[in-house]
Amino acid sequence: MSSLAWIDFDEAERQRAQRIMALFQERESRDELGLGAIRDSIADHLFPGTSTIQTRLRYMLFIPWVFRMLEGRDVPENQLRAEARALEIRLADALKRGGETNGIIGRDAGPRLQRLPSSVYWAGLGAWGIRLFPGSTDSLFVSLRGFKRWQRPSDGEDTAASPAARAIWTRSLPAAPKDLLDQTAFALTIDEAQFIIDRLIASQPATLLTFLAREGIDAECDYIWTHPHFAAFPAPARRLIRHGEIFSEVMHGATLLYNLALSELRGRDDWAADYRKRIASWTAELDRPALSGWSLDDFWNAVEHPAHSIRPAAKRFVMQWLELVADGAGQIASAPAGRQLVEERERRLKTTQSRFTNHAVRDRWSGASGVARLGFRWSQAKSHLRDLAHAE
Known part of the structure; x- marks a missing residue:
């Protein structure tokens, strides 16, 4: 008699750690000052299931289609894992x-590919209700062995007792093209696009991503707060985006100051001069009326998310930085208090790996860490919405 392996907490935690490490390898996602939980809370409220390492939307279908090819294979889990890798x-x-040519995960790496598409999209597949199996890919390989394709339960079937009652993928998943692994493309069919919209409506009905997908709104803008249809967004989304805009703006100065301080420690006058110019531009562009009327208490209430824990130290850092900016943003580049706040924050986070105290780590620094303004994954959401809008 076979048995099912459900959530493997150790494996789930291992994969979660791998995803976090992958995010930190992305230049725009580095979290040098410990703002990641705040950033991701906002992003997950607005655009759940997305991540900064996603490329194209049709991977949300490619992954289930590939894994379905393995169902019913009565082989050891290690072989299933190897076969899944080969298929990807x-x-x-x-x-x-x-x-x-663009957006292909593993385009150049080939067999050397380390970050498989399934690891990039697995969490999103669950968040959008496309994947029903609650465990990691490795726990799925254990569960797949010896089982035919799992189906939804019949009416009256005991879902707690019957392994067959627990499906891997939602039953409405479109069928895979017959030539999927011979020749394919990122363009969605109309039916595939409607399936994804339906899953978003069912699983994430109140989010901005679902609103934009359902309404067919596709717009080109750098930040979600500059979206041409902003006024039509649901009120909770507008409120959160306004908070996110101010948070992104004000904390951008802290990351610029962090990079300036390190540039000076490295003795790179050219880097330092560039960061001073960028800080001057940031200072000139600050929306001071919005900043003076910003309620941190309301901000913390708005960004609270069950999947993210924002530590008191992070809240203190934001509050103290905000106070410094309010008192004298024009002097931030040279004010000792600002530099001390940023340096202490990074040292507490990185301890022995702090670039301020560890010369070897600092010497490997490339000259730019987290210098882009926080966009809360709008870039990825925008790409997905474009793919939906251009379905054929």
Whole structure:
């Protein structure tokens, strides 16, 4: 008699750690000052299921289609894992044969690929209700062995007792193209786009991502707060975006100051001069009326998210930085208090790996860490919405 392995908490935590490490390898996602929980809380409220390492939306279908090819294979889990990896690599080749050049995960790495598409999209598949199995990919490989395709339960079936009652993917998942691994592309069909919209409506009905997908709103703008249809957004989304805009603006100065201080420690006058100019521009562009009327208490209430814990130290850092900016943003580049606040924050977070105290780590610094303004994954959401709007 076979048995099902459900959530493997150790494995789930291991994969979560891998995803976090992958995020920190992305230049725009580095969290040098411990603002990640705040950033991700806002992003997950607005655009749940997205991540900064996602590329194209059709991967939300590619992954279930590939994994369905493994169902019913009565082989050891290690072989299933190896076969899944091989299929994901074949998918990259099929996309290249289909004429795609950008957004292919593993386009250049081939068999050396380390970050598989399934690891990039697994959490999003669950958040959007496409994946029903609650565990990690490794726990799924354990569960798949010896089982035929799992189906939803019949009416009256005991879902707690019946392994077959627990489905891996939602039953409405569209069928895979017959030539999926021979030649494919990122363009969604109309039916595939409607399926994704339906899943968003069912699983994330109150989010901005679902609103934009349902309404077919596709717009090109750098930040969500500059969206041409902002006035039509639901009121809770507008409130959160306004908070996010101010938070992104004010904390951008802290990251610029962090990079300036390190540039000076490295003796790179050219880098330092550039950061001083950027800080001067930041100071000139600050929306002081919005900043003076900003309620931190309301901000913390708005960004609270069950998946993210914002530590008191992070809240103190934001509050203290805000006070410094309010008292004299024009002097931030040279004010000792600002530099001390930023340096102490980074040293507490990184301890022995702090760039301020560890010369070897500082010498490996490339000259830019987290210097882009926080965008709360609008770039990825915008790409996904574009793919939906251009379905054929």
